Amino acid sequence: MERIPILKMGDFLLVTIQVDMHDRLALALQDDLTEQIVKWRAHGVLIDISALEMVDSFIGRMLSNIANMARLLDAQTVVVGMQPSVAITLVELGLPMKGIRTALDVEKGMRTLRSYIEANGDGQGGDGNPEI
Amino acid sequence: MEIQKSEAYEIRTSQDIVSVRQAVRRCAVEMGFNLVDQTKIVTASSELARNTLDYGGGGVATVETVLNGSRAGVRITFDDEGPGIADIEQALKDGFTSGSGMGLGLGGSKRLSHEFYIESEPGRGTRVSILRWKGL
Numbered sequence: 001m002e003r004i005p006i007l008k009m010g011d012f013l014l015v016t017i018q019v020d021m022h023d024r025l026a027l028a029l030q031d032d033l034t035e036q037i038v039k040w041r042a043h044g045v046l047i048d049i050s051a052l053e054m055v056d057s058f059i060g061r062m063l064s065n066i067a068n069m070a071r072l073l074d075a076q077t078v079v080v081g082m083q084p085s086v087a088i089t090l091v092e093l094g095l096p097m098k099g100i101r102t103a104l105d106v107e108k109g110m111r112t113l114r115s116y117i118e119a120n121g122d123g124q125g126g127d128g129n130p131e132i
Numbered sequence: 133m134e135i136q137k138s139e140a141y142e143i144r145t146s147q148d149i150v151s152v153r154q155a156v157r158r159c160a161v162e163m164g165f166n167l168v169d170q171t172k173i174v175t176a177s178s179e180l181a182r183n184t185l186d187y188g189g190g191g192v193a194t195v196e197t198v199l200n201g202s203r204a205g206v207r208i209t210f211d212d213e214g215p216g217i218a219d220i221e222q223a224l225k226d227g228f229t230s231g232s233g234m235g236l237g238l239g240g241s242k243r244l245s246h247e248f249y250i251e252s253e254p255g256r257g258t259r260v261s262i263l264r265w266k267g268l
Binding site: 020054055057083 | 178
């Protein structure tokens with residue numbers, strides 16, 4: 001089955017969504033990403049949606065789910081690169097996207113993640129779990 | 133109102149929702165819609181196609197380009213033979229859902245369209261039609 005690739009960058013994971021996702025692909029991404037967060041002990045997830053020409057309530061819900069699941073696994077999520085036309089449409093659609101942090105591009109998203117992780121005093125560059 | 137082009141797409145799987153989105157995008161581009169207008173009508177279509185699949189048990193989307201005098205538009209009609217909607221007014225409210233969705237489908241797609249039409253009979257099915265004019 002087709003999969004969306006997940007790249008490891010330091011202790012962050014980067015997902016670039018470049019295809020018009022059908023539902024099964026979106027669900028597979030949720031599964032893969034949570035697995036990879038645990039495998040690499042990642043503290044941050046960047047989801048680049050700059051190639052997405054549309055976000056409907058299904059994809060929006062998937063992004064919210066990923067952010068919530070990641071949080072439970074001690075990782076923060078930033079959605080980067082949303083197109084202006086997508087933002088306008090989401091607001092009119094009435095999709096709340098609550099709890100989702102955004103940044104204009106990957107670089108700014110990385111900065112957001114870094115400062116969050118530093119402010120919370122763990123993670124940066126290593127394994128933040130004290131019990132190990 | 134003059135129908136210029138009409139194409140029918142079956143909605144049986146979630147991949148078909150993607151096909152409907154792409155067909156609507158193609159028509160909107162052909163009609164010269166700007167990017168925001170394209171995105172709005174494509175997103176509205178995606179919501180309704182998902183309703184057709186999830187609640188209607190599948191159906192057909194008819195994608196049309198229409199002309200009314202000098203106005204050009206894209207109209208999409210979704211037909212299913214599912215259980216129908218008993219209380220349409222309630223179904224149009226945000227947050228209403230009978231399934232696992234967020235209940236934005238009908239109300240949201242209505243807001244993203246210039247014209248919205250719904251007809252449903254419990255036990256017989258549902259027809260929802262949306263239209264967006266170019267640059268209005």
